[in-house]
Amino acid sequence: MPxxxxxxxxxxxxxxxxxxxxxxxxxxxxxxxxxxxPATRFPPEPNGFLHMGHAKSICxxxxxxxxxxxTCNLRFDDTNPFTEDVKYVESIKRDVQWLGFQWDGEYxxxxxxxxxxxxxxxxxxxxxxxxxxxxxxEIRAGRGTVTSAGxxxxxxxxxxxxxxxxLRRMRAGEFAxxxxxxxxxxxxxxxxxxxxxxxxxxxxHAPHYRRGNDWCLYPLYDFAHGLSDAIxxxxxxxxxxxxxxxxxxxxxxxxxxxxxxxxxxTEFARLELDYTVLSKRKxxxxxxxxxxxxxxxxxxxxxxxxxxxxxxPEAIRAFCEVIGVARKDARVEIATFEHAxxxxxxxxxxxxxxxxxxxxxxxxxxxEGQIEQMEAASYPPDSARNETRLVxxxxxxxxxxxxxMEDPPxxxxxxxxxxxxxxxxxxLITCHEVVKNxxxxxxxxxxxxxxxxxxGNAPDGRKxxxxxxxxxxxxSLPCEVRLYDRxxxxxxxxAVPDELDFxxxxxxxxxxxxxxxxxxxxxxxxxxxRYQFERTGYFMSDEASTADALVFNRIVSLxxxxxxxxxxx
RNA sequence: UGCCCCUUAGCUCAACUGGCAGAGCGUCUGACUCUGAAUCAGAAGGUUCCAGGUUCGAAACCUGGAGGGGCAACCA
Numbered sequence: 075m076p077x078x079x080x081x082x083x084x085x086x087x088x089x090x091x092x093x094x095x096x097x098x099x100x101x102x103x104x105x106x107x108x109x110x111x112p113a114t115r116f117p118p119e120p121n122g123f124l125h126m127g128h129a130k131s132i133c134x135x136x137x138x139x140x141x142x143x144x145t146c147n148l149r150f151d152d153t154n155p156f157t158e159d160v161k162y163v164e165s166i167k168r169d170v171q172w173l174g175f176q177w178d179g180e181y182x183x184x185x186x187x188x189x190x191x192x193x194x195x196x197x198x199x200x201x202x203x204x205x206x207x208x209x210x211x212e213i214r215a216g217r218g219t220v221t222s223a224g225x226x227x228x229x230x231x232x233x234x235x236x237x238x239x240x241l242r243r244m245r246a247g248e249f250a251x252x253x254x255x256x257x258x259x260x261x262x263x264x265x266x267x268x269x270x271x272x273x274x275x276x277x278x279h280a281p282h283y284r285r286g287n288d289w290c291l292y293p294l295y296d297f298a299h300g301l302s303d304a305i306x307x308x309x310x311x312x313x314x315x316x317x318x319x320x321x322x323x324x325x326x327x328x329x330x331x332x333x334x335x336x337x338x339x340t341e342f343a344r345l346e347l348d349y350t351v352l353s354k355r356k357x358x359x360x361x362x363x364x365x366x367x368x369x370x371x372x373x374x375x376x377x378x379x380x381x382x383x384x385x386x387p388e389a390i391r392a393f394c395e396v397i398g399v400a401r402k403d404a405r406v407e408i409a410t411f412e413h414a415x416x417x418x419x420x421x422x423x424x425x426x427x428x429x430x431x432x433x434x435x436x437x438x439x440x441x442e443g444q445i446e447q448m449e450a451a452s453y454p455p456d457s458a459r460n461e462t463r464l465v466x467x468x469x470x471x472x473x474x475x476x477x478x479m480e481d482p483p484x485x486x487x488x489x490x491x492x493x494x495x496x497x498x499x500x501x502l503i504t505c506h507e508v509v510k511n512x513x514x515x516x517x518x519x520x521x522x523x524x525x526x527x528x529x530g531n532a533p534d535g536r537k538x539x540x541x542x543x544x545x546x547x548x549x550s551l552p553c554e555v556r557l558y559d560r561x562x563x564x565x566x567x568x569a570v571p572d573e574l575d576f577x578x579x580x581x582x583x584x585x586x587x588x589x590x591x592x593x594x595x596x597x598x599x600x601x602x603x604r605y606q607f608e609r610t611g612y613f614m615s616d617e618a619s620t621a622d623a624l625v626f627n628r629i630v631s632l633x634x635x636x637x638x639x640x641x642x643x
Numbered sequence: 644u645g646c647c648c649c650u651u652a653g654c655u656c657a658a659c660u661g662g663c664a665g666a667g668c669g670u671c672u673g674a675c676u677c678u679g680a681a682u683c684a685g686a687a688g689g690u691u692c693c694a695g696g697u698u699c700g701a702a703a704c705c706u707g708g709a710g711g712g713g714c715a716a717c718c719a
Contacts, residue, residue, distance in 0.1 A: 275717090499677075541679095
């Protein structure tokens with residue numbers, strides 16, 4: 075396929091997957107359609123934290139700008155003083171940058187209020203907009219229904235002079251909230267409900283987080299969005315499918331206001347991810363009702379939550395790349411995301427030994443008080459790195475409870491009475507005795523080690539099937555390990571009986587705290603260091619972790635084919 | 644009940660615009676292995692929503708239907 079994108083220099087090394095939007099943009103360039111370089115924008119409302127759905131949009135908008143040598147603005151769609159806050163502006167900027175993108179212009183719809191007001195007067199002067207003084211329910215009733223046309227209200231044919239006078243006094247603050255609104259004079263019988271004289275501006279005597287009290291006439295989405303795009307010279311205004319019907323008023327407004335080569339709105343499917351919710355409204359409820367510890371709770375699908383969990387921006391970008399962009403409602407399996415996370419971490423993250431559920435093992439033939447330092451490879455063979463560290467080995471060890479069964483099935487390649495296994499980077503050991511407490515719980519295993527197997531191999535050539543991880547009982551460090559799992563226990567949290575809502579689908583075990591042990595080498599590492607706990611999963615030390623009280627978050631578990639095997643049994 | 648959008652493998656997407664339906668993830672099998680990880684090799688998996696039509700030839704074009712979704716906030 076010929077490369078016609080005229081973007082040789084701009085495109086990053088990996089050529090991104092082509093989707094229908096990139097096809098359009100490529101075509102824009104070839105056709106010289108807008109008379110300017112491709113220009114996109116990412117336009118969040120600062121009323122919540124960014125989540126994976128936004129990540130998809132960010133990768134699309136900024137990605138297109140990069141690939142086609144264009145620009146991408148960050149614009150805050152801050153037209154509703156009731157819901158917005160600077161703290162959200164700050165989190166959004168941080169998250170976009172963390173994801174690896176830098177905007178060209180940083181704009182605020184609230185900076186366009188004066189200009190938008192001028193447009194409003196222009197529309198009034200041209201007979202394209204009017205001040206309606208009906209109340210909310212009258213307006214709703216006058217709009218008709220999906221099957222019946224709306225009817226003109228009593229104010230629809232006010233004179234230009236009267237409209238102008240009212241509009242100026244609305245701006246001046248002479249009227250109470252709701253007394254009047256500005257509406258487009260479009261078509262009350264239009265089959266597209268959006269076109270039935272949509273509201274353009276409403277009075278809101280409320281402090282705006284940026285404009286304070288100097289403004290009381292706020293534009294609504296349809297009025298502000300497209301015209302803001304046009305002011306910035308955007309070429310493709312990318313948004314999600316639910317705005318499809320709004321495109322008609324978008325086009326109507328930029329045309330009536332008089333923009334030449336106006337931006338074109340193009341819609342794509344929003345992201346849905348299994349076992350979570352991607353809607354600011356719902357995420358806000360999780361925060362406000364205390365189901366999570368905050369917007370950055372590691373179980374949240376927010377960028378801040380994922381960052382705290384330990385997911386890297388590279389994984390998020392790779393995920394967005396692989397899911398693509400289309401016009402069909404998409405619900406992505408969580409396995410796809412987890413694969414992207416593991417794939418990103420696999421070769422770059424050091425391995426470490428950590429036991430989550432310690433079970434004591436005493437090596438009865440190992441000298442008391444002896445400590446051997448075992449050399450352990452910190453990276454897998456397919457990594458570019460080949461560093462090692464030393465792990466202390468002693469007479470008393472801990473292994474994971476899951477790695478012992480008193481009465482194991484045939485294919486259990488781990489510790490069991492009479493069975494021999496390899497301790498990773500250590501010796502071959504054989505279990506001889508199981509010690510139980512009065513309640514019958516296994517509390518200790520008494521084993522012997524084979525001193526000739528320090529390399530991990532038996533000189534006589536005998537093979538063992540299993541290798542398990544371990545930690546010295548005396549030299550290891552205690553640690554808190556937070557095992558995060560899916561936030562909801564069903565793939566679609568909204569698919570609950572009518573009388574319930576998504577809150578009822580929360581997974582009660584989305585956070586399980588374990589008190590485990592970890593090899594001492596990690597004590598020197600900075601907070602935020604990522605590891606693979608061998609045979610367990612990927613972890614990152616939490617920001618609350620200290621040398622005295624180590625805390626690790628599980629980023630994602632390892633693939634576990636044994637667990638699948640168990641399920642079959 | 645009006646208008647609009649969507650429908651290709653379990654999931655997400657391709658199919659150079661009418662020319663042998665493919666990829667990633669997932670699943671299964673095997674190899675390798677001091678991580679039951681990773682890696683490698685292979686396999687299974689399709690009435691391209693259905694029914695007609697146009698065509699030498701249809702996933703694509705036309706007609707009709709079905710299923711899913713969006714729109715009647717002074718939210719975005």
